[in-house]
Amino acid sequence: MAAIDLADIDPTELDTRIWNEELADFVPDRVFDVHTHIYRWAFDLDPNKVTGPFADNIGRFFPEVTWELADQVDATLMPGRQMERLAFPFPFPHPCDFDGSNDYLAREVAKGRNSAGLMLVHPGMGAGEIEATLRRTGHIGFKPYRFYSTTGDAVQCRITDFMPEHQIAIADRYGLIILMHISKRDAIADRENIDDIKWLSAKYPRAKWILAHCARSYSAWAIEQAAAEIRDLPNVWYDTSTVCESDALDALYTGVGIDRVMYGSDDMIGPMRGKYVAFGKAWSYLSPTNHAMSLAHCDPRMTYIRYEQLRAMKRGARQIGLSNAQREALFYGTARALVDSVSPFA
Ligand SMILES: [Zn+2]
Incomplete structure (x- = not known):
């Protein structure tokens, strides 16, 4: 079998059929x-x-992601859509070129229309360094990551282990966004994560949190357990x-x-x-090359992860009876309003 080139984004007839x-x-x-x-x-x-x-995925298939590449991918997968980002x-885990990353991002974001960037941070950065970078780049918030946890444990770390309070206080002072990929095996169902997002969002009310990947709930159980406690936090988005998974x-x-x-x-x-698939309390990336399923009885090809995600976003909305206005807000209006609520850092 020929090696699969995951960077080959040209739609197959299967991709086109699913899109249409x-x-x-x-x-x-x-x-x-x-x-x-x-x-x-x-x-x-x-x-x-x-x-x-990362050598076998990012390093091999997408070693340089420019604004133009992001545009090209969207134009291929979602033809005709007007994109903002x-x-x-x-x-990247330590050692990572943080300044290089943040300055490159600023140059690329400037090519886009009505788009913005978030600064990659690690817990060792003090207020002076952060404010200087925000001023230099124009970024409107922070991208922390669990790889940089001061505990050295990227799996079971708490939010403040990799997004310390002195940095959240900067987000609060200037009304900035924090894009949070929460950690721990139970993700948002973890008691400490629920408690942390509750008290941190209350203590720093002007910081605006986005909990990535449905609060890292790749199946229903984690967000089901947490939702009643976090649903009314006024400064938390997803x-x-x-x-x-549509559930x-x-x-x-x-x-x-x-x-x-x-x-x-x-x-x-x-x-x-x-596709990201879920089973038990686990989830993982199922790829064309990492399984041994027998598929002779059906079309064995896989489509873009993007299309599996959009299918889940669509079918998961059946119960709420998504209106057109809600659909537009889901894809555009809510994010536009959130980004517009952040004043440029000066
Ligand atoms: Zn990400």
Whole structure:
């Protein structure tokens, strides 16, 4: 079998069929993507990166993500849509070129219309360095990541282990956005995560949180458990990036309210083929090359992760009876209003 090139984004006849039959009437003309990674593989300064976990995906297929590439992917997968974005660097593990990442992002975001960037941060950055970077780049918030946890544990760390309070206080002071990919095996169902997002959002009311990947609920159970406690937090939003199970979207829409949910792509994940699948209390990326399923009885091809996510966003909305106005807000208006609520840093 020929090696699969995940960077080959040209639609197959299967992709085109899924778009035309299932998705073209769901995705509105204007789309705001709140979760796009813009980066260079060169910003990963790990001397052993060629044998590391990103060599076989990012390093091999998407080593340089420009604004033009993001536009090209969207024009291919969602033809004719007018795109705006909230973008941020890729959080390569230490050592990572943070300044290079944030400055590159600023140059790329400037090519887009009505788009904005978030600064990649690690807990060691003090207020002076952060404010200088915000001033230099024009970024409107922060992208922390669990790889940078001060505990050294990227799996079970708490929010403040990688987004310390002194940085949240900066977001609060200037009304900035924090794009939060929460950690821990139970994700948003974890007691400490629920407690942390409740007290942090209350203590710092002007910081605006986006909990990525449906609060990292790739299946329904995690957000089902947490929703009653976090649904009325006025400064917390959610993005749908790479969640491909419709029951997770249903639980999010019904649990926290559709007016808090925004489309995100997590590109360059979206154009890769496969699906994030959930089972038990687990979830993982199923790709054309990492399974041994017998598929002779059906069309064995996989479509873009993006299309699996859009299918889930559409079918997960059946229970709430998504109106056209809600659909436009989900894909555009809610994100536009959130980004517009942040004043440029000066
Ligand atoms: Zn991401």
